[in-house]
Amino acid sequence: xxxxxNRQILLTSRxxxxxxxxxxxxxxxxxxxxxxxxxxxxxxxxxxxxxMRGRMxxxxxxxxxxxxNAVMQGGTVGEIVDSKNGQFQPGDKVVGMGGWQEYxxxxxxxxxxxxxxxxxxxxxxxxxxxxxxxxxxxxxGLVKLINPxxxxxxxxxxxxxxxxxAVGQLAKVRGARVVGIAGGPDKCRQVVEELGFDxxxxxxxxxxxxxxxAALKAACPKxxxxxxxxxxxxxxxxxxQNANAFSRIALCGMxxxxxxxxxxxxxxxxxxxxxxxxxxxxVSEHMEVWPDALGELGTLVATGQLKYRETIAExxxxxxxxxxxxxxxxxxxxxxxxxx
Amino acid sequence: xxxxxNRQILLTSRxxxxxxxxxxxxxxxxxxxxxxxxxxxxxxxxxxxxxMRGRMxxxxxxxxxxxxNAVMQGGTVGEIVDSKNGQFQPGDKVVGMGGWQEYxxxxxxxxxxxxxxxxxxxxxxxxxxxxxxxxxxxxxGLVKLINPxxxxxxxxxxxxxxxxxAVGQLAKVRGARVVGIAGGPDKCRQVVEELGFDxxxxxxxxxxxxxxxAALKAACPKxxxxxxxxxxxxxxxxxxQNANAFSRIALCGMxxxxxxxxxxxxxxxxxxxxxxxxxxxxVSEHMEVWPDALGELGTLVATGQLKYRETIAExxxxxxxxxxxxxxxxxxxxxxxxxx
Numbered sequence: 086x087x088x089x090x091n092r093q094i095l096l097t098s099r100x101x102x103x104x105x106x107x108x109x110x111x112x113x114x115x116x117x118x119x120x121x122x123x124x125x126x127x128x129x130x131x132x133x134x135x136x137m138r139g140r141m142x143x144x145x146x147x148x149x150x151x152x153x154n155a156v157m158q159g160g161t162v163g164e165i166v167d168s169k170n171g172q173f174q175p176g177d178k179v180v181g182m183g184g185w186q187e188y189x190x191x192x193x194x195x196x197x198x199x200x201x202x203x204x205x206x207x208x209x210x211x212x213x214x215x216x217x218x219x220x221x222x223x224x225x226g227l228v229k230l231i232n233p234x235x236x237x238x239x240x241x242x243x244x245x246x247x248x249x250x251a252v253g254q255l256a257k258v259r260g261a262r263v264v265g266i267a268g269g270p271d272k273c274r275q276v277v278e279e280l281g282f283d284x285x286x287x288x289x290x291x292x293x294x295x296x297x298x299a300a301l302k303a304a305c306p307k308x309x310x311x312x313x314x315x316x317x318x319x320x321x322x323x324x325x326q327n328a329n330a331f332s333r334i335a336l337c338g339m340x341x342x343x344x345x346x347x348x349x350x351x352x353x354x355x356x357x358x359x360x361x362x363x364x365x366x367x368v369s370e371h372m373e374v375w376p377d378a379l380g381e382l383g384t385l386v387a388t389g390q391l392k393y394r395e396t397i398a399e400x401x402x403x404x405x406x407x408x409x410x411x412x413x414x415x416x417x418x419x420x421x422x423x424x425x
Numbered sequence: 426x427x428x429x430x431n432r433q434i435l436l437t438s439r440x441x442x443x444x445x446x447x448x449x450x451x452x453x454x455x456x457x458x459x460x461x462x463x464x465x466x467x468x469x470x471x472x473x474x475x476x477m478r479g480r481m482x483x484x485x486x487x488x489x490x491x492x493x494n495a496v497m498q499g500g501t502v503g504e505i506v507d508s509k510n511g512q513f514q515p516g517d518k519v520v521g522m523g524g525w526q527e528y529x530x531x532x533x534x535x536x537x538x539x540x541x542x543x544x545x546x547x548x549x550x551x552x553x554x555x556x557x558x559x560x561x562x563x564x565x566g567l568v569k570l571i572n573p574x575x576x577x578x579x580x581x582x583x584x585x586x587x588x589x590x591a592v593g594q595l596a597k598v599r600g601a602r603v604v605g606i607a608g609g610p611d612k613c614r615q616v617v618e619e620l621g622f623d624x625x626x627x628x629x630x631x632x633x634x635x636x637x638x639a640a641l642k643a644a645c646p647k648x649x650x651x652x653x654x655x656x657x658x659x660x661x662x663x664x665x666q667n668a669n670a671f672s673r674i675a676l677c678g679m680x681x682x683x684x685x686x687x688x689x690x691x692x693x694x695x696x697x698x699x700x701x702x703x704x705x706x707x708v709s710e711h712m713e714v715w716p717d718a719l720g721e722l723g724t725l726v727a728t729g730q731l732k733y734r735e736t737i738a739e740x741x742x743x744x745x746x747x748x749x750x751x752x753x754x755x756x757x758x759x760x761x762x763x764x765x
Contacts, residue, residue, distance in 0.1 A: 348693070350689055350693040352689070353689065356703060360710065363702070364700075365699065365701050
């Protein structure tokens with residue numbers, strides 16, 4: 086097995102402001118011989134996620150920084166191609182954290198690092214999206230933090246993304262009115278027509294806070310009871326201007342501020358005036374909900390009730406540009422890199 | 426009884442920016458004859474509270490605006506001097522919402538508008554402070570929202586105020602390290618020496634966010650796990666820079682922004698990075714906790730374990746200036762107006 090050449094993408098410099106393709110370097114390395122307990126996984130798809138941008142900085146955040154000159158870490162799905170571990174056989178489909186490389190050697194004796202998945206009713210890449218980390222992220226924020234009642238209005242930003250799309254559909258299942266915020270008419274059309282949201286506000290169509298707030302008010306005539314935040318900045322300010330008493334904000338991401346200076350919250354007094362509850366979370370710290378969440382998400386996907394789109398880049402070398410496109414909002418739905 | 430002349434203070438104009446004494450007018454009015462179910466209360470003390478400033482504006486807030494040309498509403502303690510209600514006898518000491526006037530006619534058939542209190546072990550004005558609305562406010566935010574564990578660090582702003590002082594002492598009872606923020610060396614000394622806080626940061630001694638944040642860091646070497654917010658603005662920003670993962674903010678007031686333009690939150694992304702929970706509340710919406718809260722507060726006051734200070738203005742006519750002084754932080758502890 087040691088004759089395999091593994092292609093890998095390393096983070097070789099940290100961005101000064103925006104992430105750039107030349108922060109990454111593609112290298113080749115031999116695949117080491119397996120030792121007892123290890124398996125060799127051929128990665129079929131890489132997951133690209135906004136959280137990775139924060140980890141590229143060498144600053145305090147909720148995760149350790151991505152080490153320099155090491156393989157970019159990230160979620161993957163793939164197939165076991167060699168095994169020195171009785172729990173995994175060649176041909177098994179698995180989801181794990183294989184990173185930006187074609188092959189991953191994994192010590193599968195550690196509980197939870199690799200999970201076998203069933204692809205009979207659920208396509209393999211869905212385990213990186215609707216039935217994976219983004220889906221559980223949506224589920225946790227919506228179900229555990231926003232907890233919408235039937236008839237309430239739930240808003241989600243980055244609504245056409247992997248997380249946002251799932252948030253809205255899970256909220257619809259619970260009887261809420263669901264309004265997305267997305268960038269551009271194509272995304273907004275998809276959110277309404279494909280994903281079944283009640284409305285979608287194209288934030289790029291409005292000049293500033295006042296106009297965006299008015300558009301949200303028109304889309305949410307009864308105000309906003311729950312908000313799933315992926316973006317921050319002026320979008321958060323506009324939502325807060327339309328927030329109802331006792332509304333809840335699940336704070337999942339603030340991608341608008343990832344590249345540079347923090348973006349202030351214009352009117353924090355609204356949190357008090359409206360007796361709002363706001364909570365930041367990272368889904369990997371709530372492993373206790375994963376079984377329930379994956380149960381519902383898997384059932385909804387397998388029965389066609391939870392829809393999602395994927396944007397698929399081809400080949401390992403495309404990962405840096407695809408990642409930068411994700412940060413700029415060029416993707417529809419889940420951004421993947423297809424290797425096989 | 427109709428020969429009584431009642432002196433009253435009305436709100437006769439709304440402030441353009443800072444509240445001013447000439448927003449109020451002192452008038453005289455006859456006390457009406459009681460009808461069945463009513464009682465006449467002679468107000469002994471008026472409670473002055475920061476929330477009243479918000480109600481002076483004619484804008485959306487959590488409470489209805491104070492009506493113009495009507496008696497300023499507010500909490501009072503007093504004594505029944507006449508009664509056409511079998512539940513109350515002359516001589517009974519009561520707490521209620523008597524407003525800024527010497528006598529209040531109260532329809533005591535409405536449940537909860539007047540509450541008889543026992544002054545054997547607890548002085549009458551304490552029912553407007555440590556064993557009243559401010560005490561329950563402190564209790565709700567600390568116990569229900571911050572819920573500190575022994576060894577955690579709890580910070581409270583406006584620490585020498587009626588609410589802040591109770592927050593810190595309730596947190597000490599629960600084994601927390603308690604750090605106050607107050608304006609000036611005298612208040613800070615009182616907070617530490619009289620109220621038993623572990624430390625107090627004088628925000629007036631620091632030029633800006635960076636310096637204030639460094640002072641808080643020195644006072645909270647293990648970071649901040651819980652924050653009870655009465656002030657907002659740069660103080661909130663400085664606390665957030667020192668917040669630990671999974672810290673909680675109970676948002677009770679933002680007095681720094683009451684007079685004018687809202688003050689932005691500089692770095693809302695810290696709420697995400699630190700997976701913080703922030704909740705705005707108004708204690709009057711949580712009546713279910715009042716019995717438990719008043720039980721603990723009454724016991725602590727009666728046994729001398731909960732200390733408090735009062736700043737007492739004399740006579741009804743002093744109420745406007747005393748209220749303005751409260752908004753400027755001139756009071757120590759609970760600001761009262763003594764009428765009898």
